[in-house]
Amino acid sequence: MRIGFLVLITLLASSCDAVPDQFGKLDLKKWRGDRGGCNGVRATLVPDFKAEIQNLKGKRANTIGDLLGRPDINQIEDRNQKFYIYFLEKGTHCDGPGIKSDSRSVAIRMSAIGLATEITFQNGLP
Template structure:
């Protein structure tokens, strides 16, 4: 009995540590992650596919969002232990001078205090 539980945990752990997926519904995650900061214009072309999957992003953990979409371009701390993962959708001043304020189109995913995605918004710059 104990041996089967250990085998199950080992198998689950091995599969959980696999490579990040390349597809999330219609969204090509490999292309999304390759366009850091939206500086190459690839994310803008993927926007319709991203919007089609918004409802599937809500409720995912911060770790899962990071695995799917890659490290956020900006990780912004908000009130009440919430945070935003911000991904730029187009080239802007942040591409030429990292760390500078940018008004480029972006998408922000709000993470709750318990680390779950609760809201996805689109804006120019930061939320």
């Protein structure tokens, strides 16, 4: 019985997919490694990100978080909608948490059922 349990645990662990390092043209490892866009790497990845926008729409919030990493800002809106905001360049937000920034960012709107429905680019927050 103990061997069966160990086999089951091993199968379950091996069936879990690792987070990919690439999503189409977008290098996710570089994206996730540049938290807040403070190192200037995300700015160089914007064309590749834009090429994958349609493939990101419809993905679940957890999948977006796994792919792109934890959002720089998680903004809650009315009717259980939220925005995942990722800064694309260095700005005042890099100086400390909670500091307002007008740096370029991308916002991914999540519907009440947790699906990415809209992706917009702006300066600061949407």
